Amino acid sequence: MMADAPKKIATRAAYGKALVKLGEANPDVVVLDADLAKSTKTDEFAARFPDRFFEMGIAEADMMGTAAGLAASGKIPFASTFAVFAAGRAFDQVRQVIGYPGLNVKIGASHGGITVGEDGASHQSVEDIALMRAIPGMTVIVPADAVETEKAVFAAARHKGPVYIRLGRSGVPVIFSDNYNFEIGRAALLREGGDVTIIACGVLVSFALEAASRLAEENGVSARVLNMATIKPADDEAVVAAARETGAIVTAEEHNVIGGLGSAVCEITAEHFPVPVERVGIRDAFGQSGTPEELLRAYGLLPEDIVKAALRAVERKRGTTR
Amino acid sequence: MLGCDVHCCQVPALAEDEVRMLKEKARQVRIHVLRATAEAGSGHPGGSLSSAEILATLYFKVMRINPKDPGWPDRDRFVLSKGHAAPALYAVLAEAGFFPVDELLTLRKFGSRLQGHPSMKHTPGVEMSTGSLGQGLSTANGMALAARLDGRPTRVYVLLGDGELEEGQVWEAAMTSVHRKLDNLMAFVDYNGLQIDGPVMDVKSLDNIAARWRAFGWHVLEIDGHDIRAIFAACEEAKSTKGKPTVVVAHTVKGRGVPFMENVVDWHGKAPSRDQAEEAVRRIEQEAE
Numbered sequence: 118m119m120a121d122a123p124k125k126i127a128t129r130a131a132y133g134k135a136l137v138k139l140g141e142a143n144p145d146v147v148v149l150d151a152d153l154a155k156s157t158k159t160d161e162f163a164a165r166f167p168d169r170f171f172e173m174g175i176a177e178a179d180m181m182g183t184a185a186g187l188a189a190s191g192k193i194p195f196a197s198t199f200a201v202f203a204a205g206r207a208f209d210q211v212r213q214v215i216g217y218p219g220l221n222v223k224i225g226a227s228h229g230g231i232t233v234g235e236d237g238a239s240h241q242s243v244e245d246i247a248l249m250r251a252i253p254g255m256t257v258i259v260p261a262d263a264v265e266t267e268k269a270v271f272a273a274a275r276h277k278g279p280v281y282i283r284l285g286r287s288g289v290p291v292i293f294s295d296n297y298n299f300e301i302g303r304a305a306l307l308r309e310g311g312d313v314t315i316i317a318c319g320v321l322v323s324f325a326l327e328a329a330s331r332l333a334e335e336n337g338v339s340a341r342v343l344n345m346a347t348i349k350p351a352d353d354e355a356v357v358a359a360a361r362e363t364g365a366i367v368t369a370e371e372h373n374v375i376g377g378l379g380s381a382v383c384e385i386t387a388e389h390f391p392v393p394v395e396r397v398g399i400r401d402a403f404g405q406s407g408t409p410e411e412l413l414r415a416y417g418l419l420p421e422d423i424v425k426a427a428l429r430a431v432e433r434k435r436g437t438t439r
Numbered sequence: 440m441l442g443c444d445v446h447c448c449q450v451p452a453l454a455e456d457e458v459r460m461l462k463e464k465a466r467q468v469r470i471h472v473l474r475a476t477a478e479a480g481s482g483h484p485g486g487s488l489s490s491a492e493i494l495a496t497l498y499f500k501v502m503r504i505n506p507k508d509p510g511w512p513d514r515d516r517f518v519l520s521k522g523h524a525a526p527a528l529y530a531v532l533a534e535a536g537f538f539p540v541d542e543l544l545t546l547r548k549f550g551s552r553l554q555g556h557p558s559m560k561h562t563p564g565v566e567m568s569t570g571s572l573g574q575g576l577s578t579a580n581g582m583a584l585a586a587r588l589d590g591r592p593t594r595v596y597v598l599l600g601d602g603e604l605e606e607g608q609v610w611e612a613a614m615t616s617v618h619r620k621l622d623n624l625m626a627f628v629d630y631n632g633l634q635i636d637g638p639v640m641d642v643k644s645l646d647n648i649a650a651r652w653r654a655f656g657w658h659v660l661e662i663d664g665h666d667i668r669a670i671f672a673a674c675e676e677a678k679s680t681k682g683k684p685t686v687v688v689a690h691t692v693k694g695r696g697v698p699f700m701e702n703v704v705d706w707h708g709k710a711p712s713r714d715q716a717e718e719a720v721r722r723i724e725q726e727a728e
Contacts, residue, residue, distance in 0.1 A: 179611035186581020218568040
């Protein structure tokens with residue numbers, strides 16, 4: 118674990134607080150939830166702006182449609198539920214009445230990935246990024262910490278068009294300082310390095326930093342770390358630069374290796390600058406019950422897994438492949 | 440509180456010349472639907488023809504719209520939840536002046552603003568993209584909620600198909616409309632009794648359709664969906680019904696106005712040939728004389 122044990126805040130908690138701030142700044146912002154306001158933390162907005170909060174009950178499809186109607190009338194709706202319901206259950210609504218007309222709906226999808234923990238696979242979304250990424254015109258953001266979450270919420274509100282923001286249930290270390298300049302579509306360089314680049318998002322960003330430290334100390338490998346919060350539109354330039362300058366890439370995400378960040382990076386490198394890429398992620402499997410820590414270990418998403426992947430990538434780059 | 444289930448209440452009646460005008464508009468809608476689908480070689484004439492009077496009455500008498508300023512914030516909204524009736528919607532929009540009538544013959548063609556199903560991004564006057572059934576009422580609720588938040592006089596109208604009621608989201612949305620007391624919202628069910636795979640009653644029974652809506656808490660009216668006076672009266676009654684949304688179960692005939700199409704399920708999603716269309720148009724024009 119990290120030596121100085123920074124403060125941990127769940128990105129969903131930061132989302133709830135950011136919505137209140139945003140609500141104060143912009144009267145057009147409205148929030149919808151589907152009987153999970155206490156979990157997605159939209160209850161804080163509900164308490165502060167009861168007239169602009171719509172409890173839709175256990176009806177995610179209806180919630181997305183209602184959000185579309187509100188957006189068609191000039192509102193900026195943030196529709197919130199668990200990622201598995203937002204992207205999965207309501208996929209067709211998101212596609213048909215939000216994505217296709219390009220309406221200004223923001224989807225705040227909490228409880229992404231397996232760190233949902235004990236609830237098990239029914240509530241652990243391992244495919245939401247793939248689903249949302251495939252909708253034309255959809256912006257997909259996976260913030261890494263509380264600071265980035267707040268900035269992403271404000272950026273999403275400024276952005277015209279649909280945005281999917283994936284949030285986590287469990288506390289994650291605060292990485293960014295308040296003066297961090299978040300921009301949709303722009304990856305953030307967290308650590309410079311020349312041998313390999315670790316491109317991460319969400320929960321795995323702090324693990325990527327830890328892995329980079331270990332690689333330097335234990336293996337003499339200099340790893341660059343990029344936080345690619347915007348999965349779509351991806352920062353092609355940063356990925357190509359990483360490929361060109363470090364010659365090897367590791368991706369790290371709390372999502373199926375099919376269709377998420379790893380896929381996005383592979384698409385970019387394959388087209389523009391092919392280099393060895395190792396994907397750390399869930400290997401096409403459903404989750405299960407357990408503590409977040411147990412699950413991260415079982416599914417190979419810990420810093421040590423990133424270290425191993427980085428060493429493999431470096432070996433491949435040097436032509437001494439497995 | 441209004442207790443009646445039919446248009447028995449005291450509402451301003453339509454003048455004779457208005458009824459004549461609206462009948463003529465409905466005839467024009469039918470002619471446009473026939474010619475546009477024939478020209479396209481595909482499309483959904485049956486359910487377009489069954490909704491002609493409802494659309495004509497809404498667009499040329501009931502709704503407050505301004506085709507010169509399609510984005511006017513206080514305008515009334517219409518959502519065609521049964522998006523496959525797009526040819527009828529395009530017909531009223533063109534007749535109202537949102538785009539040239541000539542453009543109707545570009546229906547479904549590459550590069551046309553008139554997509555196979557309504558697209559708000561493509562077509563002036565289309566308020567919501569529809570086509571995947573079951574979704575329109577939710578979006579209409581959102582528009583009604585926005586109007587209420589902003590204190591606008593906007594009323595929101597939505598047209599559902601009867602087969603469409605088999606989609607569960609309709610009932611999620613029906614609960615929302617009532618829970619939110621959306622009396623600025625009015626729904627029509629185009630109850631023509633037929634869907635692609637056969638009679639709605641056989642596919643998945645909609646027995647007691649009015650009772651179902653009533654049980655959900657809606658103010659329910661049942662009318663002849665081709666009777667312009669009844670449609671108008673229902674709209675007036677909906678306006679004066681406070682605290683709950685109104686739904687009109689409009690009994691209609693699929694393919695109405697074209698004898699060889701009436702009540703024939705095949706004409707749900709099949710275009711007439713040019714000759715068939717012109718023959719039908721001649722009959723509709725003769726009727727008018």
